[in-house]
């Protein structure tokens with residue numbers, strides 16, 4: 001396929017996503033199923049245009065005075081692929097599968113808009129209702145931070161210390177352009193893709209099959225480190241899901257001590273079994289039901305609550321969720337988080353730690369949630385997060401947002417948006 005056909009396909013997928021309110025991955029998969037002739041390179045390019053268009057939906061719409069699939073797809077090329085209107089029209093010339101080229105009316109608006117400064121609320125590329133929340137989370141930098149949440153993400157891996165050191169992994173992945181992450185001590189980063197490129201399929205290689213790494217955003221690695229799990233501890237991962245944090249904790253504990261992986265939705269835990277085997281983790285056991293949790297009350301050194309949240313910190317990776325999220329859903333998550341914190345707190349032993357984590361950047365899910373917990377539940381005190389950060393990441397002072405907890409974001413730390421708060425039971 002030439003670029004014109006790829007662009008037309010991306011418009012078709014964007015129309016499907018908008019028309020049927022479908023997740024982007026699902027719409028792209030269905031398009032691929034119905035167009036078997038499209039090769040891997042075509043699919044990657046179409047996927048990139050679709051994801052770029054969703055990340056930059058607001059600014060693409062502003063460039064064209066409307067957010068039709070056509071405007072979004074052309075906008076993606078202009079904003080993210082570094083194309084110019086003339087270059088796009090030249091590219092489409094003579095391609096019978098291409099959408100109609102940019103017309104005079106569109107070119108006129110584009111010339112004006114491309115020469116102007118985008119207003120903050122446009123370049124922030126976020127839903128209107130969320131702008132005040134981002135402003136309150138980030139202060140005057142809010143539009144830069146929001147814009148950073150609308151850029152392409154890197155591919156981050158965590159070297160699994162149970163199997164290998166980071167340097168060995170870096171050597172094994174040298175052909176991929178992988179480099180050490182800036183903050184997380186065991187992280188490896190493959191830079192964001194450019195244009196129609198795609199990240200190498202690292203999970204198809206030997207190093208992955210042998211359990212030498214996990215795919216895990218650097219932010220997720222950092223919050224796992226901050227939890228401070230050490231060999232011999234008893235740890236409850238209360239919202240373990242597919243086990244990403246459990247595996248990181250297991251490596252930090254060098255397979256010594258015990259991690260209980262719990263989740264309210266038992267099927268969510270299913271992938272853990274295979275992941276534990278591959279990673280060589282021997283200290284994770286599933287504690288799905290009340291009968292397994294009961295004996296853990298007042299006994300845990302650390303209870304990690306990686307709470308269900310809006311996922312606003314992961315908008316780079318799942319930009320379709322950004323536009324589907326509503327204030328009502330945020331309110332529902334906040335209520336759920338409070339309930340989960342109250343339930344999980346009972347498992348912390350005196351002197352133990354309740355570690356609260358979200359992949360959101362909204363204060364209401366983060367610091368405000370932690371503060372509300374402290375007001376509601378006696379017997380916990382917040383840790384000194386500046387000292388905690390310095391202890392775990394010496395030389396990185398000033399990188400994270402520190403207050404009632406630690407806040408990470410693409411703008412500040414080059415990671416997904418994450419929040420961590422450590423509350424010590426007195």
Ligand SMILES: C[S@@+](CC[C@H](N)C(=O)[O-])C[C@H]1O[C@@H](n2cnc3c(N)ncnc32)[C@H](O)[C@@H]1O
Nearest residue numbers: 239240241243244245263264265268306307308
């Ligand atoms: C952010 S995800 C966990 C991700 C996981 N820790 C990881 O690192 O891969 C949140 C998880 O909380 C679970 N959950 C939702 N409500 C819960 C509850 N009341 N108690 C325990 N887990 C809950 C969800 O099923 C979901 O798997």
